[in-house]
Amino acid sequence: xxxxxxxxxxxxxxxxxxxxxxxxxxxxxxxxxxxxxxxxxxxxxxxxxxxxxxxxxxxxxxxxxxxxxxxxxxxxxxxxxxxxxxxxxxxxxxxxxxxxxxxxxxxxxxxxxxxxxxxxxxxxxxxxxxxxxxxxxxxxxxxxxxxxxxxxxxxxxxxxxxxxxxxxxxxxxxxxxxxxxxxxxxxxxxxxxxxxxxxxxxxxxxxxxxxxxxxxxxxxxxxxxxxxxxxxxxxxxxxxxxxxxxxxxxxxxxxxxxxxxxxxxxxxxxxxxxxxxxxxxxxxxxxxxxxxxxxxxxxxxxxxxxxxxxxxxxxxxxxxxxxxxxxxxxxxxxxxxxxxxxxxxxxxxxxxxxxxxxxxxxxxxxxxxxx
Numbered sequence: 384x385x386x387x388x389x390x391x392x393x394x395x396x397x398x399x400x401x402x403x404x405x406x407x408x409x410x411x412x413x414x415x416x417x418x419x420x421x422x423x424x425x426x427x428x429x430x431x432x433x434x435x436x437x438x439x440x441x442x443x444x445x446x447x448x449x450x451x452x453x454x455x456x457x458x459x460x461x462x463x464x465x466x467x468x469x470x471x472x473x474x475x476x477x478x479x480x481x482x483x484x485x486x487x488x489x490x491x492x493x494x495x496x497x498x499x500x501x502x503x504x505x506x507x508x509x510x511x512x513x514x515x516x517x518x519x520x521x522x523x524x525x526x527x528x529x530x531x532x533x534x535x536x537x538x539x540x541x542x543x544x545x546x547x548x549x550x551x552x553x554x555x556x557x558x559x560x561x562x563x564x565x566x567x568x569x570x571x572x573x574x575x576x577x578x579x580x581x582x583x584x585x586x587x588x589x590x591x592x593x594x595x596x597x598x599x600x601x602x603x604x605x606x607x608x609x610x611x612x613x614x615x616x617x618x619x620x621x622x623x624x625x626x627x628x629x630x631x632x633x634x635x636x637x638x639x640x641x642x643x644x645x646x647x648x649x650x651x652x653x654x655x656x657x658x659x660x661x662x663x664x665x666x667x668x669x670x671x672x673x674x675x676x677x678x679x680x681x682x683x684x685x686x687x688x689x690x691x692x693x694x695x696x697x698x699x700x701x702x703x704x705x706x707x708x709x710x711x712x713x714x715x716x717x718x719x720x721x722x723x724x725x726x727x728x729x730x731x732x733x734x735x736x737x738x739x740x741x742x743x744x745x746x747x748x749x750x751x752x753x754x
Contacts, residue, residue, distance in 0.1 A: 389465030392711050397469050397488060397496040399530070400454055401481065401513055404474030405444025405666065411477070412437045418476040436670045446665040447477070449694065450501065453663070456695040460704055471496070475516050485524040495529040497707050498750070501662050503537040505730070506572055506580040506594040510535065511739040514748035521749065531714070532750035533706040535730040537597045538604070538723045541702020542693060546659060547608045549690035553655040554613065556688045562617050563653035564646055565609070566639065567602045569660025570667060571623035574633040576742055582735030593739075595635070597727065601659055604725035624671040639672070640679045647683040654680065657690045662699070664692050
């Protein structure tokens with residue numbers, strides 16, 4: 384606590400919410416996808432085909448609005464706790480761009496900020512790439528503030544508990560005559576990226592293969608808590624969505640649509656799709672699950688319900704505050720409690736040396752022991 388009796392956020396004078404970004408108008412779609420795929424040599428015609436997913440929703444991704452809602456909820460939460468801390472919003476791939484946000488932070492006199500990313504798990508694309516983006520933005524921003532990325536939070540109670548309650552609410556929509564299958568869904572990534580996620584064997588950080596290990600830990604914890612709440616053991620699976628890239632490159636499988644077909648062939652009649660890999664209802668959820676996978680389920684005669692993402696659940700919002708206060712205390716030399724649920728411990732504040740390497744070759748990154 385600070386002298387006024389409020390939670391102490393020193394040494395931080397700002398919080399930065401860092402996210403993926405998304406188009407907000409039809410004319411933004413292809414330029415946005417060009418930003419996402421820059422350096423991969425994907426023809427513009429192919430990007431226009433991929434963009435059809437966005438055009439189904441008016442050419443707008445919901446992600447920016449969802450992040451604005453999260454920031455508004457965070458501002459209210461911090462104010463209620465007596466914490467006076469400005470919150471900034473920056474994206475990797477679309478406006479507001481991270482570098483522009485850092486420039487505004489410099490203009491506002493920010494000297495040191497904690498960074499919360501809207502990705503809960505460890506891999507190059509879900510963690511280290513954000514750290515590389517932070518490095519790039521700092522390099523092009525004279526006088527940029529010191530930035531400390533908050534730890535991964537896939538096993539924090541503020542993430543897990545809203546998922547549990549979302550599962551229970553979804554199950555309540557289905558028939559009690561037979562147990563529904565819980566189908567936990569996350570973003571697929573190349574298998575090589577999954578295998579190299581985490582830190583090398585000599586590190587004391589989470590080991591290689593962290594992306595799948597972390598998901599499986601979260602899945603098992605949610606399934607256990609659902610079993611305790613319902614008194615019923617629901618079979619469950621971890622599956623993937625949003626595969627992209629060359630067909631010759633192996634990605635994590637099974638795809639959610641293929642898995643639904645396999646379940647139907649086994650005689651399963653009810654499923655709850657749980658977007659365990661996502662913190663809010665952005666495009667991979669509203670298209671890949673709500674549109675495509677729901678259509679697959681209907682064709683197969685499966686009764687399917689989709690569980691909610693954490694979004695602006697008060698526990699998820701409070702989790703961001705808790706992570707901020709936890710890291711602030713650690714930076715002051717204290718030893719804060721680091722809550723974690725499931726089979727894996729709380730992740731480190733600093734990513735280990737060699738953690739989640741860039742598949743295209745080494746690049747500098749902030750907020751790690753090798754940078």
